[in-house]
Amino acid sequence: MIFDRFSFLIFFIIFFGLYWNVFNKTIKMQNLLILGGSYVFYAFADWRFLFYLIGVSAFNFWLGMAMERSKKHSRLLLWLGLLQGIGGLAFVKYFNFFISSFVDLFAVVHITLNLQLINIMIPLGISFFTFRTLSYLLDIDKGKIKATTDWVNFFTYVAFFPTLISGPIDKSRTFMPQLEKARVFDYNLAVDGMRQILWGLFKKVVVANNCAKIVNDTFMDYQHLPGSTLLYGAFFYAIEIYADFSGYSDMAIGISKLLGFRVSKNFDYPFFAQNIAEYWRKWHMSLTSWLTEYVFTPLSISFRDWGKAGLCLAIIINFAIVGIWHGANMTYVLFGLLHGCYFIPLILNGTMNKKKKLIKGNVIPSLIELFNIIRTFILVMLTFVVFRADTVSQAFDYYRHLFSSSLFSMPVSLNRFALFASLLMLGIEWLGRDGEYALADFQIKWTKAMRWAIYYMIIFAIFYYAGSEQQFIYFQF
Amino acid sequence: MKRFIKFLLIFTLPVVISGITIEVLLRHIPNDYRSKCNYLEKNSNNVTTLILGSSHDYYGINPQFFHSKSFNAAEVSQSVDYDYFILKKYDNNWKSLKTIVLSVDYPSLFSLMKDGSEAWRVKNYNIYYGLNTDNNIADYTEVFSNNLSINISRLYQYYLQRENLACSELGWATWYSSKHNRDLVSTGKTSAARHTIKPIRVLRDNVGYIKSIIDFAKARNIKVILFTAPAYKTYTENLNPAQLNVTVNALTKISRSYDNVSYFNLLNDPVFTKGDFYDADHLNEIGAKKLSTKIDSLITNPSQRQSAIPETRVKM
Numbered sequence: 001m002i003f004d005r006f007s008f009l010i011f012f013i014i015f016f017g018l019y020w021n022v023f024n025k026t027i028k029m030q031n032l033l034i035l036g037g038s039y040v041f042y043a044f045a046d047w048r049f050l051f052y053l054i055g056v057s058a059f060n061f062w063l064g065m066a067m068e069r070s071k072k073h074s075r076l077l078l079w080l081g082l083l084q085g086i087g088g089l090a091f092v093k094y095f096n097f098f099i100s101s102f103v104d105l106f107a108v109v110h111i112t113l114n115l116q117l118i119n120i121m122i123p124l125g126i127s128f129f130t131f132r133t134l135s136y137l138l139d140i141d142k143g144k145i146k147a148t149t150d151w152v153n154f155f156t157y158v159a160f161f162p163t164l165i166s167g168p169i170d171k172s173r174t175f176m177p178q179l180e181k182a183r184v185f186d187y188n189l190a191v192d193g194m195r196q197i198l199w200g201l202f203k204k205v206v207v208a209n210n211c212a213k214i215v216n217d218t219f220m221d222y223q224h225l226p227g228s229t230l231l232y233g234a235f236f237y238a239i240e241i242y243a244d245f246s247g248y249s250d251m252a253i254g255i256s257k258l259l260g261f262r263v264s265k266n267f268d269y270p271f272f273a274q275n276i277a278e279y280w281r282k283w284h285m286s287l288t289s290w291l292t293e294y295v296f297t298p299l300s301i302s303f304r305d306w307g308k309a310g311l312c313l314a315i316i317i318n319f320a321i322v323g324i325w326h327g328a329n330m331t332y333v334l335f336g337l338l339h340g341c342y343f344i345p346l347i348l349n350g351t352m353n354k355k356k357k358l359i360k361g362n363v364i365p366s367l368i369e370l371f372n373i374i375r376t377f378i379l380v381m382l383t384f385v386v387f388r389a390d391t392v393s394q395a396f397d398y399y400r401h402l403f404s405s406s407l408f409s410m411p412v413s414l415n416r417f418a419l420f421a422s423l424l425m426l427g428i429e430w431l432g433r434d435g436e437y438a439l440a441d442f443q444i445k446w447t448k449a450m451r452w453a454i455y456y457m458i459i460f461a462i463f464y465y466a467g468s469e470q471q472f473i474y475f476q477f
Numbered sequence: 478m479k480r481f482i483k484f485l486l487i488f489t490l491p492v493v494i495s496g497i498t499i500e501v502l503l504r505h506i507p508n509d510y511r512s513k514c515n516y517l518e519k520n521s522n523n524v525t526t527l528i529l530g531s532s533h534d535y536y537g538i539n540p541q542f543f544h545s546k547s548f549n550a551a552e553v554s555q556s557v558d559y560d561y562f563i564l565k566k567y568d569n570n571w572k573s574l575k576t577i578v579l580s581v582d583y584p585s586l587f588s589l590m591k592d593g594s595e596a597w598r599v600k601n602y603n604i605y606y607g608l609n610t611d612n613n614i615a616d617y618t619e620v621f622s623n624n625l626s627i628n629i630s631r632l633y634q635y636y637l638q639r640e641n642l643a644c645s646e647l648g649w650a651t652w653y654s655s656k657h658n659r660d661l662v663s664t665g666k667t668s669a670a671r672h673t674i675k676p677i678r679v680l681r682d683n684v685g686y687i688k689s690i691i692d693f694a695k696a697r698n699i700k701v702i703l704f705t706a707p708a709y710k711t712y713t714e715n716l717n718p719a720q721l722n723v724t725v726n727a728l729t730k731i732s733r734s735y736d737n738v739s740y741f742n743l744l745n746d747p748v749f750t751k752g753d754f755y756d757a758d759h760l761n762e763i764g765a766k767k768l769s770t771k772i773d774s775l776i777t778n779p780s781q782r783q784s785a786i787p788e789t790r791v792k793m
Contacts, residue, residue, distance in 0.1 A: 006615040466624035
């Protein structure tokens with residue numbers, strides 16, 4: 001039961017009706033309904049891990065209260081929580097990766113290790129809900145929040161179904177207070193949510209799913225394709241992953257709005273970023289802000305005596321974690337390390353934190369803005385090849401074929417529709433970049449008749465051009 | 478809240494009405510699945526030979542050339558689980574059934590229809606066969622199974638152009654004609670690449686379904702003829718030897734384990750020549766006649782079975 005499936009529509013219509021009409025008498029009842037709905041949603045995806053999710057919630061809820069009660073043992077309890085969170089994540093996602101890397105490492109010096117790999121099933125959304133529980137414990141430890149005594153609120157925070165499987169990763173201090181406040185139906189917020197869902201659906205179904213076929217075909221047969229085709233394969237992958245993940249995030253945020261919640265923004269038009277630092281302030285923002293607060297900042301403080309070298313080290317460690325967060329593969333580690341390295345020139349010339357804001361409302365960017373945007377996009381696009389490849393050697397082989405003389409030949413079977421849909425999406429996002437999402441300012445800019453005409457056109461496009469159904473890319477993480 | 482519900486109802490009404498209209502119109506278009514289901518509803522008691530399987534049987538076996546009363550229930554991309562579901566649906570009806578013919582080809586053990594790019598076909602089994610094979614609501618509708626461009630094109634072709642492709646009364650697909658044979662080199666490469674499947678997640682399940690079909694047949698004293706359909710060299714030369722070996726070995730092992738099963742590997746059968754193929758892995762009507770006659774002779778003259786098995790050639 002995923003947002004772009006018909007079964008979710010049925011589930012949500014029933015849920016929405018109950019939420020605002022039957023369970024709206026008290027906050028507790030509404031929260032209980034969200035919790036129950038979230039577990040039903042999760043069980044539909046894979047019921048076997050529901051007990052793990054409940055267990056993790058119960059353990060961290062208890063830890064939070066214990067930390068609050070016993071200041072003396074607070075640190076110990078925090079470590080216990082970190083051990084469970086990071087340890088659980090490391091075991092199910094990375095155990096086999098570490099074992100095989102260890103074996104490979106020893107093989108270099110001709111030592112053969114007989115270590116067995118284990119067949120482990122990964123709970124859906126584990127990276128996302130683990131980061132939620134970790135942020136809760138870390139915030140209690142830092143004194144930013146008080147541990148909650150309301151188990152329903154905490155369990156709901158961990159399992160909130162719109163964001164459970166692929167984020168955004170809300171911090172407890174921004175989300176949990178919303179669970180404690182009475183929720184009154186807000187017409188404008190609900191309509192805004194619907195609009196955001198519509199835009200997310202367009203990005204996922206029309207853009208990402210149509211790009212996916214080209215990308216899959218290109219990466220499957222890259223050895224026999226000219227460099228020019230590999231270049232547009234890389235372009236479409238960058239577009240696909242953005243449309244897929246930001247589309248999902250838009251739907252998650254829109255659904256939350258329909259329930260009266262405001263969850264964290266996850267994307268801020270990253271493909272219009274003017275340098276790599278700005279790109280990472282705009283891409284998967286809930287993860288990067290989480291890591292900035294809990295990893296990068298403490299590390300950069302620890303390494304501050306080493307000056308710029310310390311900052312470089314902190315950023316490289318941070319991005320190695322960004323990479324490995326995505327999964328147990330050296331491609332992700334390399335992806336993270338490469339992005340970390342891209343920061344080094346910015347750190348050295350002191351421009352890492354300088355914000356290069358695009359001028360508001362400008363339809364046409366300045367030449368320098370355009371140059372910076374294209375430069376950053378190309379860097380990001382080429383690095384996504386590593387992310388998409390099955391192995392590091394495959395990624396380098398892809399680059400070898402891409403940067404060959406055939407780069408200047410005509411691409412094989414250029415998919416005009418996917419190109420048009422991608423450029424249309426980028427164009428609409430460019431025009432709507434001052435809003436929270438591309439269609440956010442429609443209410444102000446367009447008359448009702450025009451708005452409805454555009455909505456119907458988007459709905460028509462979703463049904464007419466829907467590409468073959470593809471799993472959301474970030475579900476695997 | 479009332480204002481929002483009113484807004485939603487007004488806004489979605491044209492979409493819902495259009496959707497229902499298209500659904501009704503699409504369901505009125507005659508199709509193979511409905512006609513096969515209708516045939517089996519009426520005649521499953523009298524069918525002596527039942528042909529199951531994918532497009533290789535659908536285009537490749539014409540029941541007209543069989544001596545016994547035969548019916549072709551194969552369909553494009555029909556995986557072995559759906560073969561089993563069809564058999565089970567008429568559980569109490571197979572009173573005359575003596576033989577089940579099932580092709581198990583290079584991709585058969587490694588793929589399921591519901592998982593691949595052909596998953597949209599699942600709705601045909603739910604809507605027209607009434608099989609209720611999964612819980613996905615979209616698989617019970619026409620409008621949500623394909624995108625609107627495909628659905629509009631189907632409506633246009635049937636209601637305005639009056640064109641509709643349908644199989645013969647006995648379930649054989651008639652439109653892979655030798656007059657329109659496709660390029661065997663390019664189709665060989667692309668089909669082999671499409672059929673080469675990396676993960677082997679469903680191998681055990683699919684072998685399980687084949688065994689269920691065999692057990693079902695054994696309990697009713699029905700013979701099962703498994704075969705790997707003939708294909709042109711441009712296809713067979715591009716296959717992954719490991720995947721092919723797994724298939725051939727699994728089927729050979731199964732045929733040795735059950736006394737009601739025979740397996741024939743016709744993949745490289747020299748009887749089938751260039752002119753018999755519509756594309757590199759499908760027969761045209763000329764090839765279909767050859768294959769149908771061959772299978773029929775295996776049914777009517779069991780003594781021929783040993784000599785009819787060409788050497789299994791698997792390149793390593």
